[in-house]
Amino acid sequence: MKLTWVLTSNFSEGVPYAIVNIMMVAMFADLGLDAGTVTLLTSLLSLPWAVKALWSPVVDTVGTKRNWMLWMQAVMAVVLGLAALSLGLESWLVPLMVCAALTAFASATYDISCDGYYMLALDEHDQSFLVGFRSFAYRLGMLLVTGGLTALAGWWMQSEGDVTDPATAFSAWSHTLFAAAALFAVLCLLHSFLLPVVESRTSLSETSSPTVGNAMADTVRTFFSKPGLGFMFLFLFTYRLGEAFLSKTSILFLKAPVAQGGIGLDNAQYGLLYGTIGILSLVVGGILGGIAVSSGGKSRMESLRRWIIPMAIALNVPDLLYIWMSYAQPSSLWTVGTCVAIEQFGYGFGFTAYTIYLLECAQGPWKTAHYAFLTALMAVGMMIPSAISGYCMNALSYPHFFLLTVLLTVPGFIVSFMLVRRAKTRG
Numbered sequence: 001m002k003l004t005w006v007l008t009s010n011f012s013e014g015v016p017y018a019i020v021n022i023m024m025v026a027m028f029a030d031l032g033l034d035a036g037t038v039t040l041l042t043s044l045l046s047l048p049w050a051v052k053a054l055w056s057p058v059v060d061t062v063g064t065k066r067n068w069m070l071w072m073q074a075v076m077a078v079v080l081g082l083a084a085l086s087l088g089l090e091s092w093l094v095p096l097m098v099c100a101a102l103t104a105f106a107s108a109t110y111d112i113s114c115d116g117y118y119m120l121a122l123d124e125h126d127q128s129f130l131v132g133f134r135s136f137a138y139r140l141g142m143l144l145v146t147g148g149l150t151a152l153a154g155w156w157m158q159s160e161g162d163v164t165d166p167a168t169a170f171s172a173w174s175h176t177l178f179a180a181a182a183l184f185a186v187l188c189l190l191h192s193f194l195l196p197v198v199e200s201r202t203s204l205s206e207t208s209s210p211t212v213g214n215a216m217a218d219t220v221r222t223f224f225s226k227p228g229l230g231f232m233f234l235f236l237f238t239y240r241l242g243e244a245f246l247s248k249t250s251i252l253f254l255k256a257p258v259a260q261g262g263i264g265l266d267n268a269q270y271g272l273l274y275g276t277i278g279i280l281s282l283v284v285g286g287i288l289g290g291i292a293v294s295s296g297g298k299s300r301m302e303s304l305r306r307w308i309i310p311m312a313i314a315l316n317v318p319d320l321l322y323i324w325m326s327y328a329q330p331s332s333l334w335t336v337g338t339c340v341a342i343e344q345f346g347y348g349f350g351f352t353a354y355t356i357y358l359l360e361c362a363q364g365p366w367k368t369a370h371y372a373f374l375t376a377l378m379a380v381g382m383m384i385p386s387a388i389s390g391y392c393m394n395a396l397s398y399p400h401f402f403l404l405t406v407l408l409t410v411p412g413f414i415v416s417f418m419l420v421r422r423a424k425t426r427g
Contacts, residue, residue, distance in 0.1 A: 005195055007137040009114050012187050014141025016076055016107035020045050023145050025251050030169040039248045039390025045100050048108040049379035056372035057219045059112045066195050068113035075106040077184035084177035087170045116368030121198040135286030139279050147276035149176050154267025219369040232361055235415045237381040239354055242316055242409030244385035249393050261398045273337045281341040285348025293356050300360050305420055308353050312416040315350025316409035318343040326398035
């Protein structure tokens with residue numbers, strides 16, 4: 001029973017994140033926006049995940065986390081339906097961005113409640129053991145979006161006529177957003193039956209603070225009183241710096257025409273390679289990472305100390321493959337798919353260390369809100385580099401851009417070695 005709701009609830013986390021941060025990159029590109037505008041707009045849409053800590057105490061003290069999860073899924077179903085309708089308007093960009101921002105806000109709020117639900121319902125061993133399966137479900141949600149919905153948009157474009165006609169792209173993506181809205185309606189109904197009740201309205205707070213205002217003050221005070229706060233910020237902002245630069249631009253590179261230095265994938269090919277093979281590889285890496293850290297030591301921190309360097313290597317070294325692809329521009333889908341699979345497997349395996357570190361830092365009073373603080377910082381660490389990555393790509397050739405990305409992985413290695421030394425000192 002534990003595994004069932006862990007899988008379904010975290011699947012529901014991955015879907016909206018992928019819609020806003022990955023699918024909309026491909027969608028905006030098809031709708032005619034340039035690379036700089038695409039990465040800027042989609043990175044700005046990441047803002048709710050970056051500032052969700054501001055309202056995390058409200059989620060922690062008002063109602064139950066289960067109810068927050070259900071309501072946010074219902075909101076996303078409605079808003080995505082409105083987003084689909086907005087593509088039929090002459091001035092479509094502003095209403096679409098509003099709908100996307102509301103989707104991001106509801107998704108970030110769902111993340112707060114889902115993460116808190118996870119920590120309340122499971123003990124430390126189960127949290128560590130199931131982190132890989134949690135990642136699997138999250139990535140499965142992303143797979144449905146990148147390998148399913150994006151490919152579905154490509155199929156609709158091909159079936160409706162001339163794929164170079166802008167009207168075809170608008171119609172296809174409108175249908176795709178309607179499909180996403182229907183998915184969330186189904187998920188909301190399903191979770192109303194699947195999610196067990198693990199808390200009551202009278203036992204929500206993890207402290208004695210009687211009001212939301214006091215809870216927010218107490219949350220901030222206890223968070224900024226955590227030991228090693230400076231290193232924590234350093235780790236959160238640098239461990240995935242290279243990946244932050246790669247996350248959106250890799251999509252644009254894979255879809256860019258060969259004549260412009262890209263790989264030239266259409267939506268169906270991109271959905272197969274990046275959205276299916278890539279996500280499956282990422283899932284396998286995440287599951288193996290979770291199994292590794294759950295058996296790597298007597299405590300979570302001891303496991304992290306043992307695995308952080310191999311995981312940092314797995315996360316960052318495969319980025320070199322994009323330098324090679326930018327020079328060779330391989331035409332074989334097998335070759336491109338293998339490169340994407342290796343990079344995504346490494347990301348899934350390496351990201352496990354990041355997740356375990358967040359869980360370790362969140363322990364103590366108000367762990368739900370503190371985890372929201374930490375994941376918000378994680379989002380900031382992705383949002384800012386991603387926002388400027390498209391402009392850097394426009395200014396540089398693809399080989400030089402991916403060389404810059406690889407250089408940006410160096411700080412991640414440095415903080416990984418620093419964490420090992422700090423863990424030994426604590427031990």
